[in-house]
Amino acid sequence: MRLPGRIAAAIEVLTDVETRKRPVSEALKAWGLNNRFAGAGDRAAIGNLVYDALRRRSSYAFAMGADTPRALVLAAVLRDWAEAPEALNAAFAEDSHAPEPLTAEEIAGATASLDGADEATQADMPEWLLPSLKRAFGGDLAAEGQAMAGRPSLDLRVNALKATPEKVAKSLSRFSPEPTAYALMGFTMPAGPRDARTPNVTTDEGYQKGWFEVQDQGSQMVSALAGAQPGEQVLDLCAGAGGKTLALASTMGNKGQIFAYDSDRNRLAPIYDRLKRNGVRNAQVRAPHPGALDDLIGKMDRVVVDAPCTGTGTWRRRPDTKWKLTPDLLAQRQADQAAILEEALHYVKPGGTLVYITCSILPEENDDQVAALLAAHPEASSVDIAKAWRSTLVTEMPAGLATSGGGILLTPHRTGTDGFYCHLIRKAA
Ligand SMILES: C[S@@+](CC[C@H](N)C(=O)[O-])C[C@H]1O[C@@H](n2cnc3c(N)ncnc32)[C@H](O)[C@@H]1O
Secondary structure: OOHHHHHHHHHHHHHHHHHHOOOHHHHHHHHHHHOOOOOHHHHHHHHHHHHHHHHOHHHHHHHHOOOOHHHHHHHHHHHHOOOOHHHHHHHHHOOOOOOOOOOHHHHHHOOOOOOOOOHHHHHOOOHHHHHHHHHHHHHHHHHHHHHHOOOOOEEEEEOOOOOOHHHHHHHOHHHOOEEOOOOOOEEEEOOOOOOOOOOOHHHOHHHHOOOEEEOOHHHHHHHHHOOOOOOOEEEEOOOOOOHHHHHHHHHHOOOOEEEEEOOOHHHHOOHHHHHHHOOOOOEEEEOOOOOOOHHHOOOEEEEEEEOOOOOHHHOOOOHHHHHHOOHHHHHHHHHHHHHHHHHHHHHEEEEEEEEEEEOOOOHHHOHHHHHHHHHHOOOEEEOOHHHHHHHHHOOOOOOOOEOOOOOEEEOHHHHOOOOEEEEEEEEOO
8 A cells, every 4th residue: 555545544544433432453453354455564554644643633633723534644644744745645646545635724734833722732632631731740731742742662671580681682683672761671662753663572582482571661660669679578459461560570580479469350361471471480469359468468568559540641652542531530540549549558567668650640640649648647658759769770860750749750751751650658667
């Protein structure tokens, strides 16, 4: 397929996403099944166009004067992929699979200024979240929003239980991985422009052998900040598929014990294979049944809460969720988080640490939750996050990452990572 056909396909997929309220990944898969002639390169390019259109949905709609799937995809091609309108119309004229030619208004949209747009549109973020986002970012809102509207890198974490960075770098040398800026065992491969494909690292023999995991650098950093030590008793209370569990096991060198729990059996299911592939021998999976964790109350050196959240920190990867988030969903997540934090503190032994993590950038899910916990529990107090950074990430914490409430917030703009919040809380001895 040439570019005109790919553009037409992206418009079709985005229409499917919008009219049937489908996740992008599902709509792309369905399109691929119905159009088996399309190769992997075509599917990747169409996916890039749809994701790029959604990442900048509000500023593209402003520039184009319309928010139809056609307007959004064309805006991505003209404004991000930097196709010249005249060249595009010439290509459309020669391709029977092309969309209708660009109109004069659409051509004007290619260079339309965003100067007259409101703050939310300039930041490509939902307007109803502006008060929260301003609390989080103040005057950096537009820069934070634009970084959040870019493409994410592909990051890997070397599994110290099975490999060294040198071994992984050699195995993946064809993709030219670069060491991550902050995470000590990470590699990164920047996203390419336009129709660039994401390297398929999971087919590498090193992945099959458990030498590395795909994990955003931000997720690696908060896992490191958790500060788990070899020999400790650690509860991963929201373990899900085990991304953090695996990172904790790697830093603990298989010494001590990790209890991996999740209230949702389906989310927990992949953890068994992942633990095996990673050579983790110190993790015990606790399936959700009544009283599953009763024996751990008051005994844990560390309880990690990777809380269910709005996922606002991962808008680069799942831009459709940026526009689907509602006040009700946010309120639901806040209620879940308050309950889980309260429960988590029971498992921490006196003198132990509660690690609160979210992939959200919203203060309501981050500092506010911790402030409420600390207010209700005089035995709990914030741990100095800069000190924790120094001992786990082995550098000085860069300025501007600490939150006013005593946590840390990573973002695409600040650290080139997904948005992650982490707060360490000590229970008095
Ligand atoms: C952010 S995800 C965890 C991701 C996982 N830690 C990882 O790194 O791959 C949050 C998880 O919390 C789980 N969860 C939600 N409510 C819970 C509860 N009350 N107790 C334990 N887990 C819960 C969800 O099922 C979900 O898997």
